[in-house]
Amino acid sequence: MKKQIKPGSWPSPLTASMLAQSGNENMWSQVVGDDLWWDEMRPSEGGRTLVVSRNHGDLLQGSWNAATQVHEYGGLSWLGVIREGNPSLFFVNKADQRIYLTSIGAQPQPFSPVTPEDEIHRYAEMISVGSEIWCVREKHVNGVVTRALVAVGENGIRVLDDQSHFYAHLRVSQNGSQLAWVCWEHPQMPWDGTEIKVARIVDGSLDDIHVVAGGIDESCLGPEWSKEGILYYISDTSGWWNLWSVDTEGHRKHIVVDESEWGYPLWWLGFRFIQVLEDGRILSSRGPVDARKFTIIDPASGTFIDVDSPLTNFEPSISAGNGKGYAFGGNSSITSELVEIDLATLKTTTVFASKSPIDAKYFPTPHEITALRPDGRKVYAILHPATHPDFEPSEKTPLMVVVHGGPTAHSPATLSMKYSYFTSRGISVVDVNYGGSTGYGREYRNLLRGQWGIVDREDVIAVVDSLIATNTVDAQKILIRGGSAGGFTVLNVLVNSDRFAAGASYYGVADCTALAVDTHDFESRYLDSMIGKYPEDAALYIERSPLMHADRLTSPLIIFQGLDDKVVPPAQSEAFRDVCVSKGIKYEYFPFEGEGHGFQKASSIITSYEAEMKFYGEVLGFTPNLG
Secondary structure (H helix, E strand, O other), X not given: XXXXXXXXXXXXXXXXXXXXXXXXXXXXEEEEOOEEEEEEEEHHHOOEEEEEEOOOEEOOOOOOOEOOOOOOOOEOOEEEEEEOOEEEEEEEEOOOOOEEEEEOOOOOEEOOOOOOOOEEEEEEEEEEEOOEEEEEEEEEEOOEEEEEEEEEEOOEEEEEEOOOOEEEEEEEOOOOOEEEEEEEOOOOOOOOOOEEEXXXXXXXXXXXXXXXXXXXXXXXXXXXXXXXXXXXXXXXXXXXXXXXXXXXXXXXXXXXXXXXXXXOOOOOEOOEOEEEOOOOOEEEEEEOOOOOXXXXXXXXXXXXXXXXXXXXXXXXXXXXXXXXXXXXXXOOOOOOEEEEEEOOOOOEEEEEEOOOOOOHHHOOOOEEEEEEOOOOOEEEEEEEOOOOOOEEEOOOEEEEEEEOOOOXXXXXXXOOHHHHHHHOOOOEEEEEEOOOOOOOOHHHHHHHOOOOOOHHHHHHHHHHHHHHHOOOEEEEEEEEEEEOHHHHHHHHHHOOOOOOOEEEEEOOOOOHHHHHHOOOHHHOOHHHHHOOOOXXXXXXXXXXXXXXXXXXOOOOEEEEEEOOOOOOOHHHHHHHHHHHHXXXXXXXXXXXXXXXXXXXXXXXHHHHHHHHHHHHHHHHOOOOOOO
16 A cells, blocks of 8 residues: 655655766667667766767767757767778767767767868768768858858868758768758748758759749658659648658659658757658658657558557657668657667567666656647647655645747657656646647647747646646646746746746746847747747737746746857846846756756756755745655
8 A cells, every 4th residue: 555645755766866877868870881870968978979889889989079069959960871891980079060080999080171260160961972971061150150051071161052041951862963952041940931952963063953842831851862763751731741752843742641740840950750761662750749650651552551669759860771770769668769670571679778767667657638728729738647656645746837848849748757757756747738839730830820928828827727627736836847948938927827836947038039139040030930020029029028027926936047058048047037036036046057058967967956856845845855
């Protein structure tokens, strides 16, 4: 029989140190010859990203860190190739953002040229073309940011195309005669509208550049070539990111009509949504937020088969080779697993899985729930109930509301070790996929257009009210946390609602006007669609800014901020810290040296989680057992 004890004070074996040590992040894999490589971001090693070989282990020793900073968010920062019969690794080193080349057991050597002292050059989306690396180059000169498709070789850099402001997804046709890529312009974001362009490759240069798909109201992603020169890609023109093709005559075809998502917002460069296999079939993943599947498509008939797998979520970074397919995924009991699919038998095996630091009996089973707004529209959320094998609540549990960042993103129904830190101590967690989130089609994604600060706030309240109505959570012990755009919603909710006992803002947006004039290039026009044009709609920016209504703040607030953050500069968090000081509101403020937009160092992760838990205990009247 379980013992009853005050929620929040349950003794959990999951410590903040374990979170940091087990918090390796994986996204990309690649078949290189007869080997398989993947990347690991390791908080235990200062947050550096390594490339790992199945056959040889870590390929980067010492302080080397494979991390590009293109768009500030980065993405795929490495490429495995076979050069002169040997496996070789190209990677972007975080410290200087140059491209380096190494082979197994060798010391990395610079491949891209030295950057002029008054400029910043960054690289991403690398592909191998002959002896060169073709990629996206981002250049910063006197505060002006430009991008281009470039060829990097031993003789320096050649510009292939510089007519677009943003580039992604470079793909050379299988016969080497054509290059396809995705591009877009301000004020579009890549989930609003992109174009796919194709050019002929003539003597190493691009000729006859033309648009084959996309536009300002169609998001096209991830082009991939077939042997016959057909270009397959993802488009949301049907209302969902589905599989399409365009043939050599320019005829477009909707390959699979499916009311589920096959794509993902381009917050990072390097995603791969589809792989054209040797036999002409296509490997992809599809499905709802809580039940994605690997799928194999016959493009000729438009039929597909979902691969049987226990995983319910896959990262948008599929790779294939040697008769096998690969992707990272998770489910309600696995945070991250690299799965291998035999493309002949469709049988799956595990390459490796993240190791759980504690017994699985302490983990909740996350599942999707829905709430109805007063206007009847559905709001989606993922519930992680408070769970412990030895204890049950002596009273209704507190509820922690999590607001994901982006805001054009979503949270899957998979095990989160970070949420388990709270659920195993007696605090239920609900992760809200408010209007504007991806995974539910373009119509749902567009709900935030012109409504940021309204729809997200109202949807959070709708989910909270729905859970209170179930009589399972304590209406007086509702907490809210979020980072970046999620932090904006946290602050906005706290100054517009009295339902919340306390909040935690991780590098949250406080002043929309300041964000519009002082953020990085990638998102510098993001608010055009979510609020309005600036400065024409300056009054709306003032109205939507939590800082402008901070006089209404009454809830205790804990704030975390990376001092190297270029996306949401520290001044945003400092402004709300100063409000708390002037109003005499209980608060804590934690600035972290050397951290940017998202914490990667183990010390930062440990400090923030322990401080947040202690803060909630002080507010709600329990003593957390931090282990």
